Amino acid sequence: MRSIPSIEQLRQRPALLALEAAYGRPAIVDALRAEAAAVREQSAAVPDEDDVIGTIERRTIQRLASVTAPSLRRVINATGVILHTNLGRAPLARVAAERVAALSAGYTNLEYDLAAGTRGKRDVHAEQLLRRLTGAEAAVVVNNNAAATLVVLASLATGREVVISRGELVEIGGGFRIPDVLAQSGAVLREVGTTNRTRAADYAAAIGDRTALLLRVHPSNFRIEGFTERPSLAEIVGIGRRFGLPVVEDIGSGCLGAASSTAVAENQAHALRDEPRVTHSIDAGADIVLFSGDKLLGGPQAGIIVGRQALIGRVRAHPLMRALRVDKLTYAALEATLEEYAAGREQHTVPVAAMLAMPLDAVSRRAEALAEALRTRGVQATTLDGESAIGGGSAPGATLPTCLVSIEQAARTANDLEQLLRRQTIPIIARIEHDRLVLDLRTVDPLDDERIVSAFESDKGHGTRDKARDTDNSACGPSEATE
Numbered sequence: 001m002r003s004i005p006s007i008e009q010l011r012q013r014p015a016l017l018a019l020e021a022a023y024g025r026p027a028i029v030d031a032l033r034a035e036a037a038a039v040r041e042q043s044a045a046v047p048d049e050d051d052v053i054g055t056i057e058r059r060t061i062q063r064l065a066s067v068t069a070p071s072l073r074r075v076i077n078a079t080g081v082i083l084h085t086n087l088g089r090a091p092l093a094r095v096a097a098e099r100v101a102a103l104s105a106g107y108t109n110l111e112y113d114l115a116a117g118t119r120g121k122r123d124v125h126a127e128q129l130l131r132r133l134t135g136a137e138a139a140v141v142v143n144n145n146a147a148a149t150l151v152v153l154a155s156l157a158t159g160r161e162v163v164i165s166r167g168e169l170v171e172i173g174g175g176f177r178i179p180d181v182l183a184q185s186g187a188v189l190r191e192v193g194t195t196n197r198t199r200a201a202d203y204a205a206a207i208g209d210r211t212a213l214l215l216r217v218h219p220s221n222f223r224i225e226g227f228t229e230r231p232s233l234a235e236i237v238g239i240g241r242r243f244g245l246p247v248v249e250d251i252g253s254g255c256l257g258a259a260s261s262t263a264v265a266e267n268q269a270h271a272l273r274d275e276p277r278v279t280h281s282i283d284a285g286a287d288i289v290l291f292s293g294d295k296l297l298g299g300p301q302a303g304i305i306v307g308r309q310a311l312i313g314r315v316r317a318h319p320l321m322r323a324l325r326v327d328k329l330t331y332a333a334l335e336a337t338l339e340e341y342a343a344g345r346e347q348h349t350v351p352v353a354a355m356l357a358m359p360l361d362a363v364s365r366r367a368e369a370l371a372e373a374l375r376t377r378g379v380q381a382t383t384l385d386g387e388s389a390i391g392g393g394s395a396p397g398a399t400l401p402t403c404l405v406s407i408e409q410a411a412r413t414a415n416d417l418e419q420l421l422r423r424q425t426i427p428i429i430a431r432i433e434h435d436r437l438v439l440d441l442r443t444v445d446p447l448d449d450e451r452i453v454s455a456f457e458s459d460k461g462h463g464t465r466d467k468a469r470d471t472d473n474s475a476c477g478p479s480e481a482t483e
Contacts, residue, residue, distance in 0.1 A: 004039065004052055007032050015057055023064050031067075035059040076428045076448045078421075080402055080440025082355045083392025087429060089294040089301070090392075091351045091445075096299065096336035103332045110328045123316055125331040129338040133256055135282045136289070136306035140316055141334065142324040145292040146181055148303030149250055152288060153185035155318040156246065156311065157212035161190040165198035167230065168217040178217055187212065200231040203239050214240050216249045216286075218276055233276075237285035246287035246311060251276040253392075254297035254304070256341060272296075272356075272390075272398065278306065287311055293330075295392045298352030299337035300330045355388075355442055356400070364403040366441045366449060371405050373453045380408045386433075388442045404438040424455050 010016065010032050011025075020028060035056045075087060083089050092100070113120035123140050130139035142148050153162060162182060169191070171177045182189050188210070192202040203214055214236055233249060240247040255275045275296065281289045288311055293302030303324075305315060315321070326334075340346045346353040367383045374381035386404035407417055417437040421428035428451070430439050439452065 004036055004056070007036065010036070010053070010056060010060075013053075013057060016060065019061070019064065023068060027064060027068070028060070031060045031063045032056065035063060074426055076426060076445075076451060077443045078428055078430045078439040078441070078452070080386065080388040080404075080431070080443055081391035082352060082388065082443055083295055083390060084443075085392055090298045092300065092333055093298065093337055093340055093350045095340065095349060096333040099332045099336035100329050104329055108328050108332075110331070122325065122331070123321070126335050126338060129335060129342060130304065130306055133338060133341055134278045134289070134306045137309040138312035139304065139306040140312055140321075141293075141326050141331070142303040142305065142321070143326050143330070144301055145250070145252060145290055145303040147324040148290040148305050149178070149181050150185050151318055151320045151324055152248055152290065152305060152315055153182055153187045153215075154320055155315045156248070157188075158186035159188070160212035161188045161206075161208070161210045162213055162215050163190045163192055163203055163206045163211060164215040164217065165193045165202070165230070166191045167193065167195050167198055167228075168215075168219060170217060170219055182215075197229040198231065199229060200235040200239060203231070203236060204243075207239075207243050207245065211243070211245060213246045213248055213287075216247065218249070218251045218253070233281060233284045233286060240287070241285070246308075247285070248288045248290070248307075249276075249281050249286045250290040251278065251281060252290075252292060252295065254278070254291040254293060254295045254299075256297060274398075282306065288315075293334055293337075296352060296356075296390075297337065298346070298350040300333040302326055302330055302334055351445075356390075358442055360401050360403065363440075363442050366446065367403040367405050370439070370441065370449055370452060374405075374407065374456060377453065377456055379456050380410075382406050384438075386438065386440060388440055400442070402440050402442050404433075404440055407437045407439070421452075421455055424451070426451060428452060428455060 004010075007029060011028060016028055016032070038059070039052055039056055077084055077087050077091075079087075081087075109120065110125075111120050111122045112118075126141055127139045130136065130141075142151055164178075164182075169178050179189055190206050190211070192198060192206045216233060216236055233247075237247050239245075253275050255272060255277050256279065278289055278291055286307065288305060288307035291297070291304050293299040293304055297304075305312065337350060340349045347357040348354060364383070371381040371383050382405075384404050384406055386402045387399035388402040390398055390400075408414075409417060412420075414432045414435050414437045418430055418432060421430055421437075426448075428439075430437055432438070441449065444452075
């Protein structure tokens with residue numbers, strides 16, 4: 001093998017010079033040195049000087065693209081799981097994303113009182129909208145719902161007892177457990193009832209001089225069926241009023257209120273039948289209600305605390321608020337999302353609400369169009385009945401009827417096809433059912449349907465394609481799925 005040109009000579013090649021604006025000279029030099037060293041070790045494999053230079057240039061470009069690629073990337077969620085925790089839960093509404101972009105590029109009045117011209121408080125942002133939408137006296141926002149539970153218990157119950165049903169000692173995502181969060185707050189756990197049956201009288205019997213509050217936690221990621229009993233929130237509130245104790249309810253999911261249209265009501269009635277509404281909890285007399293911003297609300301990750309002015313004031317004053325507070329980007333996204341609810345537009349503009357509201361026939365039309373587009377490109381694609389999941393620890397076991405696009409190729413397994421989609425520039429995350437790759441368009445932005453088609457167009461020449469069928473491949477529709 002002939003000698004390798006110097007690093008500077010290699011750097012002067014047009015293709016690499018053109019990359020300096022994007023990567024910077026030091027990064028290109030480092031990549032060239034690494035690839036030149038690798039080629040020297042493999043000299044027998046690239047004996048020709050032109051091949052050597054071309055190999056180093058090609059590998060350098062590949063290395064630069066690899067090492068500088070961001071680890072957090074946009075993906076297309078074709079799994080049908082609306083609140084997919086692994087994929088970032090709720091996608092933001094476009095207006096929320098635009099608000100974040102507009103406010104992140106400059107200064108804001110995050111902690112500045114524009115009317116008085118003096119320092120202000122950040123925790124006032126989004127409060128007016130939250131009060132309006134929930135009916136609560138006050139509201140404050142922290143960085144997630146576990147943080148909301150922590151700071152509320154630390155503010156109201158440190159060193160004292162918190163009464164909670166054994167059936168509500170849930171474990172949330174990542175292995176975090178309610179008892180552990182409660183212990184970190186400094187409060188003392190007082191369990192009542194049994195795993196499957198707790199009565200209102202159990203709460204009353206456990207109250208003593210050290211009792212600080214009654215805590216009710218919605219079992220959002222599991223369901224106990226059979227021989228069960230659980231007192232209503234109204235019953236617990238009644239006990240709290242009798243003993244002069246506040247009642248705190250953690251509902252988790254962030255469902256603001258009842259569906260506001262017939263279409264949404266039809267789709268959500270069954271799937272969300274067991275999900276508590278924030279407004280209902282406030283109306284029932286809960287003193288504080290906690291819920292997530294990035295679940296059914298469809299906003300950014302946040303823990304939202306609403307309730308009585310005096311109690312929220314104590315939460316605001318606690319030192320933990322400094323550690324758990326949110327930044328200007330969260331407030332921007334949250335306010336923009338709440339504005340959509342206040343205007344009654346959420347079913348059309350907030351992706352999670354729109355996915356929940358999407359009627360089966362709308363999903364079916366898109367699925368048929370996608371399957372047809374794939375068939376015209378030589379891909380064997382059919383449609384069939386399926387189910388979309390809520391996900392994100394909300395509405396456990398509840399599903400929505402959907403229409404799936406099933407893709408098969410004689411020369412490829414379902415795993416091969418799944419990897420093909422996952423390797424796209426914008427990865428497409430699908431699911432495998434009964435050894436078939438299936439796509440659920442309920443969770444796919446309609447603007448991304450064409451990207452799915454393009455993924456198979458870019459794969460032409462690899463594997464065997466089955467010819468498009470002349471028969472009707474439709475296997476799902478609104479009438480079949482609703483029978």
